[in-house]
Amino acid sequence: MKARTCWEAVCTVDDLVADSGIAVWTEDGPVAVFYLPHRLPALFAISHTDPFSGSNVLARGITGDINGEPVVASPLYKQHFSLRTGRCLEDENVAVKVYPVLLDGDQIRLEVPVAQAASVAA
Amino acid sequence: MSKQTLIVIGNGMVGHHFLEQFSQSPAADAYNIVVFGEEKQLAYDRVHLSEYFSGSSHADLAMGTADWYADQGIDLHLNEPVTGIDRDARMITTPKGEYPYDQLVLATGSYPFVPPIDGNDQEGCFVYRTLDDLDAIQASAQKAKTGVVVGGGLLGLEAANALKSLGLQAHVVEFAPRLMPVQLDDQGGALLRQKIEDLGVQVHTEKATTAIVPGSAARLRMNFSDESHLETDLIVFSAGIRPQDTLARACGLELGERGGIVINNQCTTSDPHIHAIGECALWNNFVFGLVAPGYTMARTLSAALNNDASAAFTGADISTKLKLLGVDVGSIGDAHAKTPGARNIRFHDEQAGHYRRMVVSQDGKTLLGAILVGDNGPYDTLLQYALNGIELPANPEALILPESEGGAPALGADSLPDTASICSCHNVTKGDICCAIDAGCTDLGGVKAETKASSGCGGCAALLKKVVDSELEKRGVEVCTDLCEHFPYTRQELFHLVKVNGIRTFRGLLKQYGKGQGCDICKPTVGSILATCWNEHILATDHVPLQDTNDTFMANMQKNGTYSIVPRIPGGEITPDKLIVLGEVAKQYNLYTKITGGQRVDLFGATLSELPEIWEKLIAAGFETGHAYGKSLRTVKSCVGSTWCRYGVQDSVGMAITLENRYKGLRAPHKVKMAVSGCTRECAEAQSKDFGVIATEKGWNLYVCGNGGMRPRHADLFATDLSDEELIRTIDRVVMFYVRTADRLQRTSVWMENLEGGLEYLKQVVLEDSLGIGEELEQHMADLVDTYQCEWKTAVEDPEKRKRFREFVNAPEQKDPVQQWTSERGQRRPVLEVVSS
Structure with missing residues (x-):
């Protein structure tokens, strides 16, 4: 059975930085949203958590492409992660979560899983 | 003219290799090629068959693809065993029909005994x-x-x-x-x-x-x-194996006593229209059960079908190097010393589990064969001696003795002749590899693709790499120096392109001279070049995405995603009031505080959103950014100098402050450190810096291109007894020349070591102005000094730039859950292993 999801509004177009990333807080935790205006699609969202350090930093990496694949380089240990698939280019066993992203008016929305029972953070 | 038909029976490794060779040869145009395979799969690598159980699939082991066969125009019949050959009618039979041939190649291989x-x-x-x-x-x-x-x-x-x-x-x-x-x-x-x-x-x-x-x-x-x-x-x-000669036997071809299809040196059987290659063939009363001789036969036959009169199979090397169940085993040439007069040299270490035997000729000059068990280390060298008849050294035993016992005379890739066979599967010599490199291959992968070396049994992989590395090194200049896949230029070339064409943005440079979108190599490099050339704020909209995170947020990222802050303390001189401010700010934000090696204070543990607030307070107290995050001037360290020290001969603190304020903010290929010592006792350790200044009775001595850290380098004495003005002008010129000509991430020490002409050349350029660019370099530096701005001051005053420092843009109150803290020696530090729930 597919987990229930919703399209959560996380920020506006004004919050984006061209050719770079920003971090947002979602139902599913920290997510990095990237805006690459020179390619289509231009919006990408992956987990903000760098799997190699466990720290929330991926939105602060340098974006680019490697052999045509849009990537961000972790600012800590410099591994590259595909913005499309979340796969780590240096270690095929490592990947970060990818979130579908869409532009709704001037709102950026991410498709995130909805918690089964509503829980309140302490 | 209508085409003839060439039929190949058998689609194994050797049959496939023959097709690869023949389809690329001129004669291929004269034939329709038809292939019959008994198995349902395309030819695959039987040498590495056991890898099938450790996860390799048929696709991994496959030698070619169906597309390749189609591209070559080869008519491929898999899962269609040939059941008969009619030599008189020149016709073969399968369960599906009859097919005429003009030339028939038997590559039927062997079957297990x-x-x-x-x-x-x-x-x-x-x-x-x-x-x-x-x-x-x-x-x-x-x-x-x-x-x-x-x-x-x-x-x-x-x-x-x-x-x-x-x-x-x-x-x-x-x-x-x-x-x-x-x-x-x-x-x-x-x-x-x-x-x-x-x-x-x-x-x-x-x-x-x-x-x-x-x-x-x-x-x-x-x-x-x-x-x-x-x-x-x-x-x-x-x-063991037996040659698969059933079809040949049934049609009356000449066979050996114990089987095998008899072939001559051109791989032709007793019927001039029928040829045999690989394990089914019997040459000189010998069946070869290895892939390399089969490949040699395939090449020979292809040449013979092209009417190459010199084509001849004259036997093959059956040396083997294997890892069986993880144990190295090697056997070369006449391993059993059957040659008359042959002598043995044996080394047997039961402790380490190594056995090595060399078989040498009677005169002791030639290696005839060898056996290795436990360690194939000497195999490549021994094989080269045996195959190429290279004369053995006077102490041949050293070749198999452990290295600690006096150093084996290693046969480097350099000493191999061009005729030395490196890959016997594909008959690739050292000369072939050199040709491939000269034709433009610049790495191991390229050479492999071009020559096919090491794509057979793979036994020569280590030797191949040695030869390729050695040959590439010899041609040093030809190694690819492109910055990255996006720019086919060196940093120095890009610098000139930016400067000469007045390019002011990364996009502009990419559009004109690059391709793709850029990456974490070229973006910071170009960001640095743009900063040196035009000195615009690094957080200007066009430049933000170019910077490493440390430059973007103007602080140093630590392992848990927080930052450290290093305000500038020129020359290491600080007033008590400013010191108190640092303490107060650190206390308020609970920052871990440490004195750096460059005579300043590092404040650790600030979150992204705290950075602008902290800097507001620091700027209000008169601090500037210390550029500890940048590829730029870090500190100018100093001793206390003549003001206080009874030995000091010049005001080293004053000079250090002057230099630090002059060069602060300058973007360079890498970080730059300086120091000024007030006398020859050298308490500021200036000779381990990029630029070191030591006071003399008459002025200043300047040392350049030193380094501490990972690869220490003693700085070179560049000029002596300079006045204040001369000192600054000289440093201006050297710094700018470095910034313009160095490679990406090249410290001055490595730059100097790679600079053609070295120290003397640099002296000519800077002190004698041999290139006539002295004034230009000084002017460029003067422009940079004039346009200096404290990046943090500009950032905190601009609401748009401050937006960048939001940790989560949609949740200002949200704390980063992985940043957890504990206390050690009275200060806060990160919890090293955060277990996320």
């Missing part, structure tokens, strides 16, 4: 040759605990490895008194046996199986001629 033992055909008995065989073994192994391989040769041990990797208790039963009787001698065989038994594979030698009957504890029972027996769930026969 199954000893004529009663009961050898019952359930649980297998051979080890095809992927289908492997599938059957795998299925049977699921219900089995033990497995026996009959045959202790090369293939038998491969099969034992396969059984072991399927989780079975593996046994090897060998008729001869030792393992690998063809390649090894008694001592080598015994050592191999010991090593294999240590790995849990049981070895039984001198065992002749008389019958296979149902077992009591296991599925089967093997009875041996010495009355002993062994119970097992499955048996794999791997007791």
Whole structure:
């Protein structure tokens, strides 16, 4: 059975930085949203958590492409992660979560899983 | 003119290799090529068959693809065994029809020899040759605990490895008194046996199986001629190969006494229209059971069909280098010293488990053969001596003695002749590799693709790499110096392009001189070049995405995603009031505080959103950014100098502050450190800095291009007894020349070592202005000094730039849950392992 999801509004177009990333807080935790205006699609969202350090930093990496694949380089240990698939280019066993992203008016929305029972953070 | 038809029967490694060769040759245009394969798969790599059990699929092992065959116009019939050859009508028969030929190539390979033992055909008995065989073994192994391989040769041990990797208790039963009787001698065989038994594979030698009957504890029972027996769930026969000559026999081609299709030096059989290559062929009364000789036959036949009169197969090297069950085994040439007068040199270390034997000619000058067990380290060198007839050194034993005993005379890739065969599978010589490199291959992958070297058995991989590395090194200048895949230029070239064309943005440069979107190599490099050329704020919209995170947020990221802050303290001089401010700010934000090696204070643990607030307070107290995050001037360290010190001869603190304020903010290929000492006692350690200044009675001595850290380098004395003005002008010129000509991330020390002409050249350029650019360099520096701005001051005053420092743009109150803290020696530090819930 597919987990229930919703399209959560996380920020506006004004919050984006061209050719770079920003971090947002979602139902599913920290997510990095990237805006690459020179390619289509231009919006990408992956987990903000760098799997190699466990720290929330991926939105602060340098974006680019490697052999045509849009990537961000972790600012800590410099591994590259595909913005499309979340796969780590240096270690095929490592990947970060990818979130579908869409532009709704001037709102950026991410498709995130909805918690089964509503829980309140302490 | 209508085309003739060439039919190849058999689609194994050798048949495929023949097609690769022939389809690229001129004669290919004259033929329609038709191939028949008995198996349902395309030709695959049988040498690495046991990898099928460790996860390789047919696709991994495949030699070619169906598309390749289609592209070559080859008519491929898989799963269609040929059942007959009519030599008179020049016609072959398959279950699906009859096909005429003008030339016929038999590449039917071999079949496993199954000893004529009663009961050898019952359930649980297998051979080890095809992927289908492997599938059957795998299925049977699921219900089995033990497995026996009959045959202790090369293939038998491969099969034992396969059984072991399927989780079975593996046994090897060998008729001869030792393992690998063809390649090894008694001592080598015994050592191999010991090593294999240590790995849990049981070895039984001198065992002749008389019958296979149902077992009591296991599925089967093997009875041996010495009355002993062994119970097992499955048996794999791997007791050698026999040439697959059934078709040839049926149509009356000449065969050897014990089978094999007789061929001449052109690989043609007794029928001039029929040829045979690989394991089915008998040349000089010898069947070659290795892939390399088969490939040589394939090349020979292809040449002969192109009417190359020089095409001749004249035997092949049957040296082998293997890792069997993880144990190195090597055998070269005349391993058993059958040459008259041959002498042996043996080294046997039972402690380490190494056995090495060299067979040398009577005069001791030539290596005839060798045996290695336990360590194939000397194999490549020995093989080159044997194959190329290179004269042995005066102390040939050194070639097989451990290195600690006086240093083996290593046969470097350099000393090999151009004719030296590096890859015997594809007949690639050192000369071929040099040609490939000269034709533009700049790395190992390129050479492999161009020459096919090391794509057969792979045994030459290490040697190939040595040769390629050595040849690339020789051609040093030809190695690719592109910055990255987006810019086919060096940093220095990009600098000129930016400067000369007045390019002010990364996008502009990319559009004109690059491709793609950029990456974490070229973006910061170009960001640095733009900063040096135009000195715009690094957080200007166009430049933000170019910076490493440290430059973007103007602080140093630490392992948990927080930042450290280093305000500038020029020359290490600080007032008590400013020191108190640092303490107060650190206390308010609970920052871990440490004194740096560059005479300033580092404040650790600030979150992204705290950075602008902290800097507001620091700027209000008169601090500026310290550029600890940038590839730029860090600190100018100083001793206290003549003001206080009884030995000081100049005001070193004053000069350090002047220099630091002059060069602060300058973007360079890498970080730059300076120091000023007030006398020759050198308390500021200036000679370990990029620019070191030491006071003299008459002025200042300038040292350049020193380094501490990972690769220390003592700075070179550049000029002596300079006045203040001369000192600054000289440093201006050297710094700018470095910034313009150095490579990405190249410190001044490495820059100097790579600078053609070295120190003397640099002196000519800077002190004698030999290039006539002295004034330009000074002017460029003056412009940079004039346009300096404190990046943090500009950032905190601009609401748009401050937006960048939001940790989560949609949740200002949200704390980063992975940033957790503990206390140590009275200060806060990160919890090292954060377990996320």
